[in-house]
Amino acid sequence: MLQLPKVIGHRGAAAYAPENTLESFREARRRGATWVEIDVKLTADGVPIVMHDSSLKRTMGVDRLVAETPRADLPRDVPTFEEAIACFAELGLGCNVEIKPCEGREVETARVTVETLRRSWPAQLPPPLLSSFRAASLAAAREAAPEFARAILLDEIKDDWRQQAEAVGAVGVNTNGKRLTAPQAVEIRKAGYALSVYTIDDGDVARALIGMGVDCVITDAPDVILAAFN
Ligand code: G3P
Ligand code: MG
Numbered sequence: 001m002l003q004l005p006k007v008i009g010h011r012g013a014a015a016y017a018p019e020n021t022l023e024s025f026r027e028a029r030r031r032g033a034t035w036v037e038i039d040v041k042l043t044a045d046g047v048p049i050v051m052h053d054s055s056l057k058r059t060m061g062v063d064r065l066v067a068e069t070p071r072a073d074l075p076r077d078v079p080t081f082e083e084a085i086a087c088f089a090e091l092g093l094g095c096n097v098e099i100k101p102c103e104g105r106e107v108e109t110a111r112v113t114v115e116t117l118r119r120s121w122p123a124q125l126p127p128p129l130l131s132s133f134r135a136a137s138l139a140a141a142r143e144a145a146p147e148f149a150r151a152i153l154l155d156e157i158k159d160d161w162r163q164q165a166e167a168v169g170a171v172g173v174n175t176n177g178k179r180l181t182a183p184q185a186v187e188i189r190k191a192g193y194a195l196s197v198y199t200i201d202d203g204d205v206a207r208a209l210i211g212m213g214v215d216c217v218i219t220d221a222p223d224v225i226l227a228a229f230n
Pocket of ligand 1: 131153174198
């Protein structure tokens with residue numbers, strides 16, 4: 001069974017530092033997180049980087065698509081996946097690696113992500129958890145590197161959730177904590193899946209979700225959620 005912490009910092013500690021940056025990972029660690037969640041996609045020249053959006057506009061103020069930008073042209077604050085991993089090694093952080101491909105690059109992004117993990121993931125850290133909204137990415141990850149645990153990412157739990165999980169050999173379900181119902185949580189846990197919810201920044205809501213059987217809360221404010229659990 002997949003071992004997850006109760007709290008994972010979303011994009012680092014996105015409530016306090018620019019999301020998906022090394023600064024954000026350091027902030028998450030300072031605020032007590034032992035794991036972070038990050039989004040990985042590829043540059044124009046196939047380098048895996050840590051970035052949520054398909055464009056650099058919102059977070060970096062540069063009106064350009066990631067898929068059309070070579071690594072050399074990226075703003076300095078955007079870490080490569082390798083740089084992020086080196087930072088996790090330094091800080092002792094585990095990671096939920098969300099494969100977040102640009103349109104049409106689902107398979108390639110998954111393959112490069114797992115190749116990078118195989119090459120660079122530090123042996124002293126807990127094994128990473130892969131997740132994705134894209135079934136094609138999870139299937140490609142499974143084919144290329146079955147040893148990495150996978151979770152399906154679902155904004156909403158529908159009747160076919162288990163089929164989706166089985167189709168990619170997932171051991172976890174990561175879902176929107178604001179939509180998850182108590183019966184759904186019970187069903188998923190009873191079926192033996194690790195259950196994580198995003199993005200919960202309110203301590204009372206997090207406590208209620210844990211009370212429903214949720215294993216792990218992904219949050220922009222890890223200190224707030226950790227304090228709610230103490
Ligand atoms: O992995 C949890 C969460 O990050 C999924 O949604 O859009 O924030 O990547 P998003
Ligand atoms: Mg994400």
